[in-house]
Amino acid sequence: MTHRPPVLALLGLSLALAAAAAGCGRKGPLTLPQGRAPMAVERLAAVPEDGGARLTWTNPERTVAGKPLGPVAAVEVYVFEKDPPAAGATLTAEAVERAARLAARLDAAAAAAASFAYVPGPAGAKGLAFTVRVRDRKGRASAFSPVAVLAGREGA
16 A cells, blocks of 8 residues: 555645745835725815915725725825816826926825915916825825816916
């Protein structure tokens, strides 16, 4: 009679080796699962105020996966001063990095207010459009909000 190793032990060993091989040699930064990122802000609006704009929005309360978010750690406000995109346009991170500049990074206390006053430089701008994203306490960023164009400035 020949001695056979238990089938379950072999199966367990093969699964462990397969799992170790799958993670071996992975290069690049660690990326966190998207489901834990905050949802995008809602109802971003821009209205004229003292030569600039007053932005208002609603901070998210949930993650992309639908779980409670907790307090927002920071809000990043981006402005398009040249060739603003159409109102309501949805943007990729690459598009924002290419065409907009970071106007402000609001800390947790200021982020909770969900409001920001933007004052353009002395040269002014032909048109102003804005997008906003939030970050949680672990640094995960939401998608950018749809674009808000300053009321009365479209095509200026």
